[in-house]
Amino acid sequence: MKYFLKSLVKTIPVLLLITLIVFLLVRVTGDPVSLMLPETATEAERDSLREAMGFNDPLPIQYLNYLRDLVTGDFGDSFRYNTDALNLILERLPATLELAIASMIVAIIISVPLGILSAVKRNSFLDLFITGGAVLGKAMPSFWLGIMLILLLSVTFQFFPVSGRGTLGHLVLPAITLGTGIAAEMTRLIRSSMLEILGQDFIRTARSKGLGEAIIVNKHAFRNALIPVVTIMALQTSTLIGGTLITETVFAWPGLGQLLVQSVNLRDMAVVQAATFIIAIFVILSNLFADLVYRLLDPRIKYD
Amino acid sequence: MKKSLWGLMLSLAVVLAGCSGGEESGGAEGEEPVEQSDSKTLVIANGTDVVSFDIHDHNTTSTEAVHVNMFNYLLTNDGEEGFKPDLAESWENVDDKTWSFKLKEGVKFHNGEDLTADDVKYTLERIAKDDTLLEHGNYNQIQEVKVLGDYEFEIITKNPEPALLNRLSRLGSGILPKDYIETEGWEVFLEQPVGTGPYKFKEWKKDDRLTLEANTEYFGEAPKWEEVVFRSIPEDSTRVSELLTGGVDVAVNIPPTDVERINNTDGVKAVQSPTQRVMMFTLRTDEGSVTGDPKVREAIDLAIDKQAIVDSLLEGAGTVTRTRVTPGNVGANEDLYGKSLYDPEKAKQLLEEAGHADGFELALSAPNGRYLKDKETVELVTAMLSEVGITVNLELMEWSAFNQKYQEKGFGEMFYIGYGNSMFDASLALDRLTTEEAAGESDYNNPEVNDLLLAAEQNMDADERAQQYQKAQELIAEDRPQIYMFQLDAITGINERLNFEPRLNEMFYVDSITLK
Numbered sequence: 001m002k003y004f005l006k007s008l009v010k011t012i013p014v015l016l017l018i019t020l021i022v023f024l025l026v027r028v029t030g031d032p033v034s035l036m037l038p039e040t041a042t043e044a045e046r047d048s049l050r051e052a053m054g055f056n057d058p059l060p061i062q063y064l065n066y067l068r069d070l071v072t073g074d075f076g077d078s079f080r081y082n083t084d085a086l087n088l089i090l091e092r093l094p095a096t097l098e099l100a101i102a103s104m105i106v107a108i109i110i111s112v113p114l115g116i117l118s119a120v121k122r123n124s125f126l127d128l129f130i131t132g133g134a135v136l137g138k139a140m141p142s143f144w145l146g147i148m149l150i151l152l153l154s155v156t157f158q159f160f161p162v163s164g165r166g167t168l169g170h171l172v173l174p175a176i177t178l179g180t181g182i183a184a185e186m187t188r189l190i191r192s193s194m195l196e197i198l199g200q201d202f203i204r205t206a207r208s209k210g211l212g213e214a215i216i217v218n219k220h221a222f223r224n225a226l227i228p229v230v231t232i233m234a235l236q237t238s239t240l241i242g243g244t245l246i247t248e249t250v251f252a253w254p255g256l257g258q259l260l261v262q263s264v265n266l267r268d269m270a271v272v273q274a275a276t277f278i279i280a281i282f283v284i285l286s287n288l289f290a291d292l293v294y295r296l297l298d299p300r301i302k303y304d
Numbered sequence: 305m306k307k308s309l310w311g312l313m314l315s316l317a318v319v320l321a322g323c324s325g326g327e328e329s330g331g332a333e334g335e336e337p338v339e340q341s342d343s344k345t346l347v348i349a350n351g352t353d354v355v356s357f358d359i360h361d362h363n364t365t366s367t368e369a370v371h372v373n374m375f376n377y378l379l380t381n382d383g384e385e386g387f388k389p390d391l392a393e394s395w396e397n398v399d400d401k402t403w404s405f406k407l408k409e410g411v412k413f414h415n416g417e418d419l420t421a422d423d424v425k426y427t428l429e430r431i432a433k434d435d436t437l438l439e440h441g442n443y444n445q446i447q448e449v450k451v452l453g454d455y456e457f458e459i460i461t462k463n464p465e466p467a468l469l470n471r472l473s474r475l476g477s478g479i480l481p482k483d484y485i486e487t488e489g490w491e492v493f494l495e496q497p498v499g500t501g502p503y504k505f506k507e508w509k510k511d512d513r514l515t516l517e518a519n520t521e522y523f524g525e526a527p528k529w530e531e532v533v534f535r536s537i538p539e540d541s542t543r544v545s546e547l548l549t550g551g552v553d554v555a556v557n558i559p560p561t562d563v564e565r566i567n568n569t570d571g572v573k574a575v576q577s578p579t580q581r582v583m584m585f586t587l588r589t590d591e592g593s594v595t596g597d598p599k600v601r602e603a604i605d606l607a608i609d610k611q612a613i614v615d616s617l618l619e620g621a622g623t624v625t626r627t628r629v630t631p632g633n634v635g636a637n638e639d640l641y642g643k644s645l646y647d648p649e650k651a652k653q654l655l656e657e658a659g660h661a662d663g664f665e666l667a668l669s670a671p672n673g674r675y676l677k678d679k680e681t682v683e684l685v686t687a688m689l690s691e692v693g694i695t696v697n698l699e700l701m702e703w704s705a706f707n708q709k710y711q712e713k714g715f716g717e718m719f720y721i722g723y724g725n726s727m728f729d730a731s732l733a734l735d736r737l738t739t740e741e742a743a744g745e746s747d748y749n750n751p752e753v754n755d756l757l758l759a760a761e762q763n764m765d766a767d768e769r770a771q772q773y774q775k776a777q778e779l780i781a782e783d784r785p786q787i788y789m790f791q792l793d794a795i796t797g798i799n800e801r802l803n804f805e806p807r808l809n810e811m812f813y814v815d816s817i818t819l820k
Contacts, residue, residue, distance in 0.1 A: 034710075035707060039710075039723055042441065048435045053436075081355065150541070151545065155545050250542060262511070
């Protein structure tokens, strides 16, 4: 317990650093006022808006004001929607979580059987096929995969709706798009982890006492092979959230990823800052969660 | 342990199924392709979501295109048939600075309140006085709105304002319900917007869809659709796929490369129509720049084959022009429209006369990804200019970096840009070419043009004013502080069950979209 409290305290400087980096990045990449007004706007129009938005204050003052508001849970208002940035993000979070969880389920459904199979039948044609597939899955850009899935399964065969969110059918294609890349990573990891375990003494013991192969693989080997897999799953949280930026845009999925992409394009600073902050918290929490699951999976792991 | 892990996953799956199963799919969703099951619902796919219901605090045409179904202007102007009454029954220009209006009686807001002159005063004075609103610059000419009775009012401008009607028939002029906003507050209005239009607000899921329903109490012709859904689909190819499968009835901003695919599919077609956006090069005309020599500017113009670019890169989705003020705008000079000059031999000769027989170098900056085929266009232009001996140092920039340099007026001899014009008036189209506005950018300084533009700005004689603008365009076309390339077309994909004529102002008056 003490360990987790310590870890939580350690996240504070990390979060502070993140706010500073994001704060500076959104300000050095272009004048938001001139992006908000059309090409035909005059200098006077830009000036009055800049003043109204408080962009004329020196940067350190702007940052301190931002931190002061942040402590009270005020992330500022979105320029685009004229509404509280945090609310916008919380509104979108369910859609993104839905997609992320579904993608993870897709990844697990694909990678667990394939990874085990590939390890058990190592160096066979099947193994080669699965490993090759994993490399391909990792190499395919999700942008391209998404569009191909739409063309094939929505336009040509019309099995699934093209885009949007609503029914379970809407979820299938984006979840496959996002889950494939993660499945590829996980398949390779489960394979190598299983191979390592299958060569160990206790497996030989299990075999020698006459246990069936299915029990050995499923009960003895797989559980032990899970530890590195759980790490990867937790680390994939950031990949997942990164992936939602593209996948949500392709499938017009109204989640956090699409919100962030559009906010970056329009320099909607409050939303970009708030979204990165929330994402950072998610990534940190998922890493802590991985630590916790480790301990449950392998009681030998102790933290001081 | 393993069991509990699987248990966790299973429960996640159940939660997931629970949160996605709750909503009704709606008749428009993919299952029944091309033939729509619900003929009373119209689904339109935009590239972006509406930004807000604060009609004064945005400057997005695609958002206005949605708002026009919920709010009414005092009068309308589609750029083709001139001004028509909408909420206003009649109007009159009393003197240089005073316009009197009479409102239609019996118009009700969606919440049942009557529309009166007080609502007009509230609406127009808010935008005219609050300088933090994005549309303020187009309304700060208004001094005040004087209410003379429930249905009569006067608009007083600070200076003579010949383009007032243009201003009142566009973005920012939808009349708002004063009492509703004052009693409930802006927050409530933004969540539950109320207007006078043929459709009223039903539901908004941000970045997904906005649903409007028919306003059965509408003062004009009864709404033709029971429900209208505006979907937000940012990815072009996804929007096209939705159109092809019947998921949406209308899809905007179709890339030229997809036109053939759409037209080869039964039940859908692509229609092309001009927009207000004109692509152009702005050139420095000051003495110190190589483009300061009019012969050099003429040679650059003559060296670029605009029609070839329209045909090859835009697949025909554009019209060449020698003016920025295209037909449909007050003051348009139609003699310069639909024409372009191309004569590389003469260009070479002009360069020789200007003392550049051995060629010279030129800096050209352009945004990458802001406008349709912007990068490809300037690359072709670079090649065309090299044919006559001009070496172009091309600088392609991401939009925000480009925009920064544009605001600072920091470009070299030439930059590529596209301007829209939602005013339908030459004043907005040409204001960058007055001596004052051009300083530091093109440094264009032709006293005759400057006088014409400044005089027209406040000339209340409509005919004379139009002539002033037309004359100015002729002079500009000869002086070439800007070299015009083409007017961009919008390509819209539609389901063939519908009658649909795209408009020059890119508005979707959904009642003009009807079932065949």
